[in-house]
Each structure stands twice: as C-alpha cells, then as structure tokens.
Amino acid sequence: MSISRIYTGGCQCGAVRYRAEGTLGDPHLCHCRMCQKAAGNYFMPLANAPLASFRITRGEPSWFHSSQFARRGFCAACGTPLFYDMPGADFINIVLGSLDDPYDVRPLTQSGMESCVPWFSHLPGLPGKETDAASDAGAERHLAILETNRQHPDYDTEHWPPEE
Incomplete structure (x- = not known):
C-alpha cells in the first residue's frame, strides 16, 4: 500500500529538513548489517520517494558512501540518519523515523533477513511501560527534559533554533 501526499521530515536538531510529494513506495524494514550500523539499531525503516518531487528545504545533509552502490545521508550536527541513496536511481529512500509523522507510513515488507537478530x-512479548512521569522523581525529570528540549518540532519552522 502506498499513500500519495506531502511528507516532511528532518533531523533531530533541525539543521536538515526535507519535503517529498507524492507516493512513498516500498515501505520496509531493512535488517542488513549495513543498515544496522548506519541506524545504530537492529533495523532501518525505509521508503522511497521520487527524486522529481523530493527536495531539501533546510541545510545540507552530509553523505557517507557505504558501498560503491549507495550513500547514506545524515545530519552532521546531530547524527540523525535521513536517507539511503543509490546515485543514478530516480528515487531516494527516506528513513521513516525522520518523518514528522512517522505513523503515516507502515512498513509492508522486510529485507536483509540474513542479518535479522534472532x-x-x-520483542512484542517484552513487558512495556510508558515514560515514567508518575513518581515525583519521574515527573521532575520529565519536566526538566521538556524545559531543556532542543529537539526540532515535528513540523516545518521558519527559523531554528527559535529566537530568544
């Protein structure tokens, strides 16, 4: 299933922002070892956007050529993984966690299963809990994080960081 619309996203610090219009195709989780290393995680969620309707709207990503076939775009300031690009292709893969609304794109397949952690x-069977704000210490910590948060919000801003 693919959804046609406008997608925006960017890095954690807001230095790099992007916009993709149209359909994000092939939404999937890649478990290959390169994606694990690039994401610093067990997998990388990706979907491709047509280059004709994709643009960087703020800053410039840095690029790491992970092989002769691919390069990976990330924010040099905060390290957020943003893109998986195959030069010469007519699309770019967006890291789904960098979308302003990551819930909009549900992965439909998985790849790189040879490297999937056994x-x-x-994971769905592990006990879970929400961020602890119920205790006094938890509420104090939660408030301190909110007051000192430097993460870019999940929408485009004219200026970032905000002017004091």
Missing part, C-alpha cells in the same frame, strides 16, 4: 520476533 530474537527480533520476541
């Missing part, structure tokens, strides 16, 4: 399928 216990990955057991």
Whole structure:
C-alpha cells in the first residue's frame, strides 16, 4: 500500500529538513548489517520517494558512501540518519523515523533477513511501560527534559533554533 501526499521530515536538531510529494513506495524494514550500523539499531525503516518531487528545504545533509552502490545521508550536527541513496536511481529512500509523522507510513515488507537478530520476533512479548512521569522523581525529570528540549518540532519552522 502506498499513500500519495506531502511528507516532511528532518533531523533531530533541525539543521536538515526535507519535503517529498507524492507516493512513498516500498515501505520496509531493512535488517542488513549495513543498515544496522548506519541506524545504530537492529533495523532501518525505509521508503522511497521520487527524486522529481523530493527536495531539501533546510541545510545540507552530509553523505557517507557505504558501498560503491549507495550513500547514506545524515545530519552532521546531530547524527540523525535521513536517507539511503543509490546515485543514478530516480528515487531516494527516506528513513521513516525522520518523518514528522512517522505513523503515516507502515512498513509492508522486510529485507536483509540474513542479518535479522534472532530474537527480533520476541520483542512484542517484552513487558512495556510508558515514560515514567508518575513518581515525583519521574515527573521532575520529565519536566526538566521538556524545559531543556532542543529537539526540532515535528513540523516545518521558519527559523531554528527559535529566537530568544
């Protein structure tokens, strides 16, 4: 399933922002070892956007050529992984966690299964909890994080960081 619309996203610090219009195709989780290393995680969620309707709207990503076939775009200031690009292709893969609304694109397949951690399928069975704001210490910590948060909001801003 692909959804046609306008997608915006960017890095954690707001130095790099992008916009993709149209359909994000092939939404998937890649478990290959290169994606694990690039994401610093067990997998990387990706979907491709047509280059004709994609543009960087703020800053410039840095690029790491992870192989002769691909390069990976990221923010040099905060390290957020943003793109997986195959030069010469007519699309760019967007890292789905960098979307302003990552819930909009549901992965439909998985790739790189040879490197999938063997216990990955057991994750839904782990006990879970929400961020602890119920205790006094938890509420104090939560408030301190909110007051000192330097993360860019999940929408485009004219200026960032905000002017004091």
